[in-house]
Amino acid sequence: MTAPVTLALTAGEPAGIGPELCLMLAREARDTGLVVVACEALLAERARRLGLDVTLHPWQPGEPARCEPGHLSVWPVAGCVSRAAGKPDPANSRYVLATLETAARACLDGVLDGMVTGPVHKGVINEAGVAFSGHTEFLQALCGVERVVMMLATDELRVALVTTHLPLREVADAITPERLGQVARILDRDLRAWFGLEQPRILVAGLNPHAGEGGHLGREEIEVIEPTLARLRQEGLSLTGPLPADTLFTPHWLEQADAVLAMYHDQGLPVLKYQGFGRAVNVTLGLPIVRTSVDHGTALDLAGTGTADAGSLHTAIRVAGHMARCRRRAGEVGA
């Protein structure tokens, strides 16, 4: 019999809502195996504080994960030096990164089938002197791949990004024919692989207002985006654009598309979050492992209150489980 899919779930920033969202999962039975990669004492303390009756079971590679209500398997990670909700401590940063590395290496080694990440605080990690711009870039480097793509999705809308965590000032220079080509090809390929689309229809946003207004409001569309899209169409990609970003997110265009490719983080993600914050998933395309994440951050204001919504975490687990099963079926990893 084939072993059930088992995912790593990193609990993220200890002072944030990640640890309690992981614990909330234990209220119900799970049909996908989950191993929470975190400090066991942190989880135990947060469970006590919130009155959650959860028994934590240290997990060893090769063991089945506990899936019944009231029980959670934990891959214990050391180094979490302060565990207060709502009070982040840069001294925990090495521990936070160790949870990510533990999970990612387990996926690369085939010990686990994919990873779901709870929210980390990028600023706090940087305060510890570690250059870190996000899981996306961290996992790209750890897995040794040249390009990955951040895509956030609800059941109704998918938005992928050409650039991710960059100061706005640097965005225009980062949009090169090479990067745009790599991102569009990964998006097209992974929409086919994971989302069952035979010929993904992708709307591409311009960078400038009104997609450059014929060159009067910026020349990136004419000099970079249009020629690159023309080359990609010759390769068989179905791309429409560059379209003015302010009217692209309207039913007229979205009804004809499977995904939107936005040029930068705050061009695409505010629309996605307005449409579906709390039930969206963040997927890293182009990695050799399965990785999804929640659509929200650390919500330090809610940590320790038990009021955080676990909707996006449920979506992230569902999508990662689906991707891991696809990979199994495709024979990319041993069944």
Ligand SMILES: NC(=O)C1=CN([C@@H]2O[C@H](COP(=O)(O)OP(=O)(O)OC[C@H]3O[C@@H](n4cnc5c(N)ncnc54)[C@H](O)[C@@H]3O)[C@@H](O)[C@H]2O)C=CC1
């Ligand atoms: N996947 C990740 O690791 C992500 C991490 N972040 C990081 O999180 C930190 C804080 O970012 P913010 O911009 O403040 O965004 P945030 O998502 O943490 O908070 C924005 C607002 O949404 C609320 N909120 C967030 N998650 C919620 C949930 N599950 N249930 C109910 N309400 C929720 C918060 O209380 C707050 O009012 C930053 O360091 C950022 O980089 C942000 C997005 C994703």
Ligand SMILES: NCC(=O)COP(=O)(O)O
């Ligand atoms: N806005 C999405 C976000 O910041 C999450 O990024 P990452 O940590 O998944 O790279």
